[in-house]
């Protein structure tokens with residue numbers, strides 16, 4: 001299940017208490033104070049993991065508490081530190097702390113594999129009485145307690161990280177395209193809103209060059225105000241470096257289709273306007289072969305005249321134009337870096 005939002009509570013480990021202890025040994029008449037310090041409490045640490053694509057782990061498991069530090073002991077023994085609690089999260093997770101008054105503070109943005117960020121620091125261990133001996137007080141009977149930590153409420157928001165975001169009306173063939181370019185197996189069907197949740201696929205351009213493509217549910221006019229499947233998934237293409245507008249060549253007006261899609265994205269987030277994009281006509285196998293070239297040329301001209309953009313034409317089913325598309329996308333991603 002794909003989960004892209006969760007609320008959790010975390011608490012770093014309390015510090016262990018300092019010990020009060022006196023050395024007692026046979027034949028040693030006056031043993032001094034020898035209570036050791038408490039150990040540090042475990043931190044709450046978030047770690048980026050490219051193998052995780054969802055916040056599912058945080059959906060049902062809501063409270064995470066790191067181990068407390070162990071108390072100090074006699075013979076100046078310092079208690080063990082509590083182990084850090086490591087929370088693995090998908091790349092693209094934004095972490096906010098929710099304050100009591102409801103305000104949110106961004107704590108972290110997990111973007112790299114294996115990157116670690118401490119969200120909450122474990123409490124310091126208390127000091128044992130061996131630390132408090134002075135010339136005038138050689139037998140201190142006090143130690144300090146370990147520091148107790150506060151529980152924090154966090155909000156996790158996943159915005160998938162991909163290089164290319166697929167944008168198109170329902171049924172345009174987005175999932176089919178992802179399925180032929182990558183090993184991803186999204187659901188494909190001949191009805192609208194087949195795709196209900198985003199999916200990523202890795203597209204290999206050569207043995208060692210690849211990029212990541214994100215398939216999201218179809219967009220319709222009014223998506224930015226919640227029409228269709230609404231906007232919640234649009235945030236998954238907020239972070240992609242490029243966009244791919246996929247338009248069915250059989251659309252009554254491909255240019256209008258493109259403009260509607262573009263408008264929806266910009267109404268959602270006007271930063272999208274800055275992203276490089278590619279316009280691609282899909283399903284060209286559905287046009288009879290003897291009319292195909294003419295039809296593609298006609299639509300290309302309309303786009304060239306009005307948007308000054310070149311467009312590509314493909315068929316996922318007929319395996320047409322896919323290699324050229326892969327290279328064009330790869331080039332665009334590299335240029336956008």
Ligand SMILES: Nc1nc2c(ncn2[C@@H]2O[C@H](COP(=O)(O)OP(=O)(O)OP(=O)(O)O)[C@@H](O)[C@H]2O)c(=O)[nH]1
Nearest residue numbers: 170171172173174175176189193194195218316317
């Ligand atoms: N003839 C032909 N049919 C295609 C092609 N690509 C996709 N289709 C068909 O178009 C229909 C919709 O394909 P999907 O890939 O599910 O479309 P989508 O854009 O992901 O749709 P949503 O998830 O609903 O937004 C399916 O019946 C596909 O088999 C193509 O290149 N040629």
Ligand SMILES: [Mg+2]
Nearest residue numbers: 174175194195
């Ligand atoms: Mg789909």
